Amino acid sequence: MMDKRLRLAKQLLKLDGVLICAIDENEVNRLGLLLEEIFNTHEIHCVTIVHNPRGIQGKNFSYTHEYAFFCIPRGKKTIGRRRIKEEDIDWRNLRDNGGVSLRTDARNCFYPVIVKDEQIIGFGDVVPSNKHPQKQTMKKGEEFYVYPIDPKGIERKWRYARQSVEDIKTLLRVKKTKNGYEIEIGKDFGTVRTVWQDSRYDSNENGTKLVHALVPSSHFDFPKSVYNTYDCISPILNKKRDAVVLDFFAGSGTTGHAVSILNKEDGGNRRFILCTNNDNGIAREVCYPRIKAVIKGHKEYPEITKVPSNLKYYRTSFVPAEPSDENKEILTRKSVEMLCLRENTFEFVTETDTWKIYKNKNQYTAILFDQLSIPDLREELAKLDKPISVYIFSLEDDNFASEFIDMKGKVKVCSIPEAILRVYRRIYK
Numbered sequence: 394m395m396d397k398r399l400r401l402a403k404q405l406l407k408l409d410g411v412l413i414c415a416i417d418e419n420e421v422n423r424l425g426l427l428l429e430e431i432f433n434t435h436e437i438h439c440v441t442i443v444h445n446p447r448g449i450q451g452k453n454f455s456y457t458h459e460y461a462f463f464c465i466p467r468g469k470k471t472i473g474r475r476r477i478k479e480e481d482i483d484w485r486n487l488r489d490n491g492g493v494s495l496r497t498d499a500r501n502c503f504y505p506v507i508v509k510d511e512q513i514i515g516f517g518d519v520v521p522s523n524k525h526p527q528k529q530t531m532k533k534g535e536e537f538y539v540y541p542i543d544p545k546g547i548e549r550k551w552r553y554a555r556q557s558v559e560d561i562k563t564l565l566r567v568k569k570t571k572n573g574y575e576i577e578i579g580k581d582f583g584t585v586r587t588v589w590q591d592s593r594y595d596s597n598e599n600g601t602k603l604v605h606a607l608v609p610s611s612h613f614d615f616p617k618s619v620y621n622t623y624d625c626i627s628p629i630l631n632k633k634r635d636a637v638v639l640d641f642f643a644g645s646g647t648t649g650h651a652v653s654i655l656n657k658e659d660g661g662n663r664r665f666i667l668c669t670n671n672d673n674g675i676a677r678e679v680c681y682p683r684i685k686a687v688i689k690g691h692k693e694y695p696e697i698t699k700v701p702s703n704l705k706y707y708r709t710s711f712v713p714a715e716p717s718d719e720n721k722e723i724l725t726r727k728s729v730e731m732l733c734l735r736e737n738t739f740e741f742v743t744e745t746d747t748w749k750i751y752k753n754k755n756q757y758t759a760i761l762f763d764q765l766s767i768p769d770l771r772e773e774l775a776k777l778d779k780p781i782s783v784y785i786f787s788l789e790d791d792n793f794a795s796e797f798i799d800m801k802g803k804v805k806v807c808s809i810p811e812a813i814l815r816v817y818r819r820i821y822k
Contacts, residue, residue, distance in 0.1 A: 395424065398641055399431050405639065411471055411629050412464040415442075415617065421460050428462055435464040443590040444621055445597070461625055473628040474582035482579035487551050487565060488541040494549050496541070502550035504558075505531075505538035506576050511567045513576070519555050530573020539574050552578065585628050593620035604645050604679065606693055607686040611679045613645045619697065622651040634661035643667035646680035653687050653700040664737065681706050703739065725786060729760050732809070736782050743773070750777075757781040767796050774804060782807050 399412075406412060412432065416424045421439075428437050440461045448455030465471040489502070496503045505517035505526075517538060520526070529542040541549045553561060561578065568575045593599060599618035604611055626648075630636050640648035652665045667684075669676045681704075690699025712727065713720045733739055733751050738758040742750040747766040750759045756779050761770050764787050774781055781804045785793050794806040 395420075396427055396431075399427060402639075402641065403431055409466055409469065409471065411466075412462075413625050414462040414464075415459060415621075415625075416462070417459045418456055424462065428464055432464040434467060436467050438463045438465070438587070440585075440625075441588045442594055442621055443588075444594045444618060446592075446595060447597070463625075471629065472585050473631050475585045475624065475628055477581050477583055479581070482581055484566070484577045484579040487553070487576040487578045488543065489550050489552050490543070496548040496550050499550050499554065501554040501556065502552075503541060503548065504551070504555045505540055506551075506565075508537040508539055508567050508574050509535055511569060511574075513562060513565055513567060516555065516558055528573070537574055539576055551576075589621075589624065591620070594618045594624075596621070600647070603694065604683060607691055607698070608679055608682045611645070611683070613675065613679050616645040617647045619647050619650050619654070622647045623654055626651055627655060630655060630661075630663060631659075634659065634663060636663045638663060638665040639668070640665065641668045643669040643680055644675065646683045649680075649684050650687050650697070653684075653702060654697050656702070657697075657700045705734070705739065707734075725762055728786075728809070732760055732784050733758060735810075738782075745769070748773075752779070755779060759783045761785045764793060767793065771797070771800070774800065777803075780805065784809050 399414075402412060412428075412435075414424060414428070425437070425439065440463065441458050442461055443458045445457050448457045463472070487506075500522060501519055504519045506513060507515040507517060514536070520540075525548065526538075526540045526542065529540055531538045531540075541551045543549055551558065564578050564580055566577050566579065568577050596615060596618050599620055600616040601613075603619060604613060604616045626638065630638070630652075638648060638652050643649070646667055649665045649667050652663050655661060656663055667680060669680060671677060684704055687698050687700055688702045688704060707730065712724050729749055736751075736753075736756070736758040738751040738753045738756065740752050742752050742757065744750065745766075747763040748759060748761045748770050750757055750773070752758070757774075757777050759770060759774060759781055761767065761783065764785055767785075770783075774783070783797065783804055783806045785806070786809065787793070792806050792808055797804045797806055
């Protein structure tokens with residue numbers, strides 16, 4: 394099962410996309426070999442995640458961890474920075490020390506940091522070399538001017554020059570001392586490591602208990618901590634606010650929840666597609682109601698729920714292949730939903746017997762079932778005020794882009810996915 398799904402996943406993965414596979418100790422070796430075979434043009438990295446500090450008792454060992462494989466494009470910088478909790482930030486003085494730390498070593502690094510109400514409000518100009526502040530912290534009205542002068546009165550330099558310090562202002566903080574203020578720098582981000590250990594990854598606290606709170610009637614064993622999944626996708630998606638995330642082993646919907654949290658934090662418009670075989674009713678009774686609860690909000694989890702979103706629930710089934718009018722209608726109707734999903738246009742606009750039009754706030758999608766109705770559709774499209782993607786069902790290879798050449802700036806004729814066309818042609822034989 395893993396082999397087939399991984400091969401399909403590779404076809405769906407964008408050129409700059411990343412495949413993430415979470416796995417326990419029972420299958421980690423086999424999965425690793427599969428990934429090396431299938432994703433042989435990618436870099437493959439394995440991360441260890443301590444997700445159950447209490448341990449799962451085995452005959453010889455108590456297992457406290459699982460693994461996550463990351464398959465990333467070879468030679469590309471794909472994994473961004475990890476976020477560091479405030480209490481774990483390593484703070485140090487912005488004032489330089491040691492060798493090459495004197496004021497005379499870098500004249501542009503000697504200037505005041507302006508503090509008011511224990512907050513940095515700005516930076517002064519570089520102090521001329523013939524001027525020497527009387528103290529490390531000097532008060533001017535309601536403001537304090539802090540200079541890189543050490544406790545022995547030696548004039549040193551800041552670690553950042555005046556022309557670049559504005560860029561790292563968010564990494565600075567003010568520390569009050571008995572003689573005034575010190576300025577400290579601490580990075581709230583860092584390189585992603587290969588061993589993760591954090592109480593947030595506890596699958597009981599932030600997995601089982603969370604799912605049960607959101608869906609009280611649920612019975613699902615061992616859901617992952619939502620923060621486990623969040624920390625897997627966050628370094629990849631921080632700067633991709635319109636990304637599409639596919640989870641084809643959706644389980645309780647943790648991936649969708651994690652994407653929603655990321656959207657809530659930065660106002661992103663990332664989308665997720667969750668697929669499951671509904672074994673023991675997992676899709677209908679756990680995954681779907683959980684995502685609904687994430688959208689609606691939960692009083693016990695205000696920071697990671699109440700995320701304004703749209704949610705569509707689809708059930709797949711086989712389309713009969715016999716060439717009948719009924720089967721033609723079934724295929725085209727189901728295809729409309731898939732094409733709307735592809736274009737992210739779900740709001741109905743108008744329809745006739747031969748075409749349908751949907752929209753979102755940025756664009757329209759028009760789906761034509763009969764190529765003979767192109768003139769009528771063109772007339773309707775001329776009334777619309779946003780870009781339009783047009784899909785035309787046809788037994789021919791022509792996508793009829795030439796029919797809309799004079800509307801090129803407004804209309805984009807798209808190819809219907811080959812998987813749909815194959816069935817369409819079979820039914821129409």
